Amino acid sequence: METFKKAPILATILFIAFLPASLSWAGEIKGKVTAQGMRSPENIAVYVDTIPGKSFDPPSQHVVVDQKKMTFIPHVVVVLKGTTVDFLNSDPVGHNVYWPSISGNKKLAHNLGTWPKGEKKSFQFNDLGTASLLCNVHPEMSGYVVVVATPYFAVTNKEGEFEIKDVPSGHYTLKTWSEEGKPVTQAVDVSSGTARVELTVKK
Amino acid sequence: MLQRKASTSLLGAALGVSFLLWLVLGSVPRTSAIPAFARKYQTSCSTCHNNYPELNDFGEAFKKNGFKFPKDDDTFVKEAPVMLGAKAQREAFPKAVYPGEMPGSLPLGFRYSGVATYNSKQPSSLGFLPRTDLFTPNAFTIIAAGSFGPTLSFWIDNDISAGGANAAAGLGDGYLKVNDIGHYLGLPKDTLNIRVGQFELDLPFTQARSINLTPYDIYNQAGIAGAQGTTNNPFLLNIPQRGIEIGGYPNDGNFAWSVAVVNGSNNNPATRNSKDVYVRVSQRFNLERDASVRNDVQAAGPTGPRDHTSIRFGGFYYYGRNALNLDPTSPDFIPNVGTIHEPFYRAGADFRFKYRSFELYGLGMYGHDTNLLAMPATGAPLGFSPGPPVTFSGGLAEAEYWFYPWFIGLMRYDVVNSPTDFLNGASRHDTRNRLSPGVQLLVRSNLKLAFEYQRGWQQPIPNAQQFFRLNGFATGIDYSF
Numbered sequence: 222m223e224t225f226k227k228a229p230i231l232a233t234i235l236f237i238a239f240l241p242a243s244l245s246w247a248g249e250i251k252g253k254v255t256a257q258g259m260r261s262p263e264n265i266a267v268y269v270d271t272i273p274g275k276s277f278d279p280p281s282q283h284v285v286v287d288q289k290k291m292t293f294i295p296h297v298v299v300v301l302k303g304t305t306v307d308f309l310n311s312d313p314v315g316h317n318v319y320w321p322s323i324s325g326n327k328k329l330a331h332n333l334g335t336w337p338k339g340e341k342k343s344f345q346f347n348d349l350g351t352a353s354l355l356c357n358v359h360p361e362m363s364g365y366v367v368v369v370a371t372p373y374f375a376v377t378n379k380e381g382e383f384e385i386k387d388v389p390s391g392h393y394t395l396k397t398w399s400e401e402g403k404p405v406t407q408a409v410d411v412s413s414g415t416a417r418v419e420l421t422v423k424k
Numbered sequence: 425m426l427q428r429k430a431s432t433s434l435l436g437a438a439l440g441v442s443f444l445l446w447l448v449l450g451s452v453p454r455t456s457a458i459p460a461f462a463r464k465y466q467t468s469c470s471t472c473h474n475n476y477p478e479l480n481d482f483g484e485a486f487k488k489n490g491f492k493f494p495k496d497d498d499t500f501v502k503e504a505p506v507m508l509g510a511k512a513q514r515e516a517f518p519k520a521v522y523p524g525e526m527p528g529s530l531p532l533g534f535r536y537s538g539v540a541t542y543n544s545k546q547p548s549s550l551g552f553l554p555r556t557d558l559f560t561p562n563a564f565t566i567i568a569a570g571s572f573g574p575t576l577s578f579w580i581d582n583d584i585s586a587g588g589a590n591a592a593a594g595l596g597d598g599y600l601k602v603n604d605i606g607h608y609l610g611l612p613k614d615t616l617n618i619r620v621g622q623f624e625l626d627l628p629f630t631q632a633r634s635i636n637l638t639p640y641d642i643y644n645q646a647g648i649a650g651a652q653g654t655t656n657n658p659f660l661l662n663i664p665q666r667g668i669e670i671g672g673y674p675n676d677g678n679f680a681w682s683v684a685v686v687n688g689s690n691n692n693p694a695t696r697n698s699k700d701v702y703v704r705v706s707q708r709f710n711l712e713r714d715a716s717v718r719n720d721v722q723a724a725g726p727t728g729p730r731d732h733t734s735i736r737f738g739g740f741y742y743y744g745r746n747a748l749n750l751d752p753t754s755p756d757f758i759p760n761v762g763t764i765h766e767p768f769y770r771a772g773a774d775f776r777f778k779y780r781s782f783e784l785y786g787l788g789m790y791g792h793d794t795n796l797l798a799m800p801a802t803g804a805p806l807g808f809s810p811g812p813p814v815t816f817s818g819g820l821a822e823a824e825y826w827f828y829p830w831f832i833g834l835m836r837y838d839v840v841n842s843p844t845d846f847l848n849g850a851s852r853h854d855t856r857n858r859l860s861p862g863v864q865l866l867v868r869s870n871l872k873l874a875f876e877y878q879r880g881w882q883q884p885i886p887n888a889q890q891f892f893r894l895n896g897f898a899t900g901i902d903y904s905f
Contacts (some may be wrong), residue, residue: 290499291467313484313495315720317728334723353803357728357829358469358482 247387252418262381265399268374281302293364324350460531466502490577490603519844531570539900626682630776631662641838648795650848696747706738742770768793786821816842830866856881
């Protein structure tokens with residue numbers, strides 16, 4: 222009988238004890254990007270900018286960018302700084318991957334050479350910024366690797382929607398990168414649950 | 425001094441006008457850039473062309489494969505063809521029309537051409553020749569090409585309007601090709617193809633799709649006796665001929681052969697009963713150090729796919745029987761002597777060397793036309809006897825270097841040795857030389873600006889013991905869409 226009387230008290234104590242922990246549980250950032258003057262709101266990178274005092278270890282799993290039907294797939298990929306990207310060739314023609322700079326820094330230009338169907342070449346991106354992927358024999362091919370400082374990022378779908386999961390509670394700066402539009406910066410507060418954001422990217 | 429200053433300022437003005445006008449108009453002689461293919465595959469011109477219309481290794485393979493990607497063509501097509509029957513109709517044949525396909529949209533490309541020229545001053549006794557001529561030749565060309573399925577391909581190009589020297593008005597090539605017909609005979613891939621219609625012969629170096637602003641002199645050499653006899657052969661190697669050609673590219677295209685039977689009357693209806701024959705063979709030797717890439721369409725370079733390091737040797741032979749005195753209704757008809765047959769041939773050898781950003785190629789050729797002399801030499805002929813044949817020899821050598829993918833330097837040398845032309849007053853010596861340095865700029869993948877200087881041979885000035893050299897500077901652009 223005494224045990225039953227003590228149960229609510231115990232539950233309350235436990236709730237109060239774990240309350241701070243619940244407050245630091247991951248939330249998410251969801252939203253929509255509207256494109257003005259651009260063909261489409263698709264393939265816009267949305268990411269949490271550098272968090273002062275915080276660094277993140279790159280994932281051990283590699284990210285894959287394929288070359289198929291003379292197209293880089295996916296067209297835009299966002300990676301955490303230090304991530305290794307595998308460039309795969311799935312076409313029965315020789316392809317090449319190079320970038321003339323990373324965010325305009327030509328010292329970071331790189332050319333991976335040529336490799337046949339079924340093979341891949343890897344590169345670890347250790348510098349923040351955007352690498353414009355090109356193929357020197359098929360100049361219409363275009364892709365992008367956006368290297369960011371945090372693991373909290375997403376790429377918009379055809380409707381411009383995005384979802385960034387597992388974002389710890391806190392106050393952050395959200396940024397965008399797009400092929401045609403100017404970057405946008407917006408502050409966002411993430412508590413437990415979902416933070417909704419509406420962004421407009423202009424050409 | 426005044427004359428030199430005037431020449432210099434005129435040259436500067438011509439260059440300035442050319443530079444402004446290239447923004448709007450201009451082109452080079454007929455080429456084979458095919459925007460229709462770029463649209464079909466949603467790919468840039470540079471996929472197949474390294475200095476269009478010149479083809480890179482991939483473009484050569486594409487062309488030889490009936491204007492299809494060498495491997496897995498279907499996966500690259502972005503513009504679905506119109507099916508003219510389900511594939512299963514093949515089983516229903518002959519009780520149904522064999523199924524085919526045609527391009528999903530009109531496979532058309534367009535080009536406007538114009539070449540601005542600046543000529544050296546010509547002696548007045550030779551007539552008036554303007555020092556500058558803005559955009560002549562001047563042509564608008566339609567090009568259509570593609571395939572009607574796995575084994576049928578076609579090409580049509582037509583200059584809708586043209587004018588001036590070196591312009592080619594009218595139909596250029598118009599042919600249908602059956603690719604890999606040898607497959608049905610159990611032969612290796614691409615061993616046997618058949619092409620019918622009007623087409624440029626399988627020349628070592630195309631004239632119709634040349635990168636140069638001016639034609640190759642040796643191709644333009646005809647067998648004309650003039651005052652030296654009766655030979656009056658209109659045949660020119662660089663003019664499209666009408667006929668049937670069989671050929672093939674076995675061994676991944678490293679070996680090529682062709683045999684064509686043609687009218688021999690250039691791109692005109694037949695003018696005689698006999699047909700001519702043209703034969704060509706060539707062998708390419710792949711010089712890539714890495715043996716594993718030799719069978720690939722392109723070599724794997726450190727900065728991307730590139731043409732194989734290679735050297736190609738080839739030979740060609742053309743035989744025909746020109747005929748004169750055929751038409752009894754002609755005012756020139758000579759009665760009682762019958763048809764005059766004058767066999768002729770052209771024979772030559774060629775090479776092409778490629779190494780990274782450098783190409784060197786050339787050919788040598790010998791031409792021989794039977795020449796008959798009238799008997800008696802004066803008055804109405806009663807017959808003809810063999811005279812000294814009309815012969816000529818010569819060739820060309822050209823080098824290209826890509827300083828950048830868009831900036832190409834050229835140097836070309838043409839030479840023709842024709843004793844008959846010399847005797848007929850065409851040149852100071854038996855041998856005519858021409859040196860043509862040039863520069864080409866790919867402003868865009870489908871827009872090219874070309875500059876070419878020609879240092880011509882010495883020509884006699886009539887009624888004077890003097891000679892002059894007709895030099896010239898040409899500029900033009902080529903754009904297609």
